[in-house]
Amino acid sequence: MSIHISQHRIEGAPFKPSPNQGSAFASGLPDAIIIHFTGGSSAESAIGWLCNPQAKASAHVVIGRDGVITQLVPFDTVAWHAGASSHGGRTGYNKFSIGIELDNPGRLKRTEGGDYVSAFGRKYPAQQVIAAVHRNERVESFWLSYTEEQIEATFDLCIALCANYPVWEILGHEEIAPGRKDDPGPAFPLDRLRQRLITRGRDEDTGFNRKPDGDIDPDTPSRGTGFVTASKLNFRSEPRASADAIAPPLPRGTVVEILDQKAGWHQVRVNGKIGWLKSEYLKTG
Ligand SMILES: [Zn+2]
Structure with missing residues (x-):
């Protein structure tokens, strides 16, 4: 489904304004998108928390497992989703990026009884769980699959964002705050999203985006x-x-x-x- 953005808001999407926001982005920004999972039990609970002044956290949107996108902060305004972060020579990604939160409980534990349980104690059906090695780790762990509706909504939104803002970098929170953060984790097709949307300056060896640099040659004469x-x-x-x-x-x-x-x-x-x-x-x- 194609998504339209006007006045920095998604047309037709629910908008629940969060008080947790900064000032307007500087000119030429946002130029990055950061993908997160909420680590919570539902989109509703995440939206409630990210709109609570005590949270001192927010994101531009929360995408539910049904694919519904709820916007909390307009896309021309800084949201508080990245925290201490750095990548490719830039630090403090809130001031550069749009934050997308996906409803997902995050890493699951397998109990001795074979149940898959989130950090907040909910059990998830085995057929919705994948075993995979996180990009920052070496050992396999368990993750709840994102739904097709959720992944499709994320791709559609990123397509619209790339059309409306000069986005050249799409990263996971786990890539700008490795060690501290593990979202969106291996269940999210982050590399596929990048391959689809970011063809500029992608580092083929790592799959990571890097800020492209042109040659500097101040001696070439100008012709107007x-x-x-x-x-x-x-x-x-x-x-x-x-x-x-x-x-x-x-x-x-x-x-x-x-x-x-x-x-x-x-x-x-x-x-x-x-x-x-x-x-x-x-x-x-
Ligand atoms: Zn995050």
Whole structure:
């Protein structure tokens, strides 16, 4: 189901405003999405807690096992979901990212009687449990499967977020706070979500996203300036559509320095980085 965002809110989704929020994101942000599990017993209990001032925590949305998305914080406003966090040279991910909480109890324990039990003592049916090794660990443990409805809603929401915000990084809480956090855990198809949505600068060896860096060559002479006319224009390492992007897409109006031109592409310099833009989305002269 396709999701529409307007005024930083999901159209038609329930909105329960959380008092636990910061100020508006800085310009050019949010550019990351962080995936979490609630570690709780239901979406309702998670929403109640994340709207309680005592929690001093929130997320932009909570997605229930039925796939219903409840929004708590508008997408242009900082929510408090990441805590102490760092990845790829950035720290404090609340100020960069949209937080998505999925209703899931988290790691389960298998009792001697063969039951799978959450930290808060609920038993879950064996057919809903997977055994898997967490990406930060070496030994198998037990996790409750996410529902298809929940995964589909998460993918659909991320597609809409990528269309509305300059997102170039999708990470699990477990990746920005390893050791401290283990969500969303191995039951969530995080790598598949990234492969589907983030093709820019993905590190093929680790599967992790890294912030792409272009070559810096201040000596190349300029041939004038231009500006971007598309709403978001990919900035690529070479003059072909399949080349890697070397930075987040450039928003409309970005002024670039023209360096060269070749078969429908312009080589440009922006913020000290040199790369290629499709000429048809560039106004020059
Ligand atoms: Zn989390």
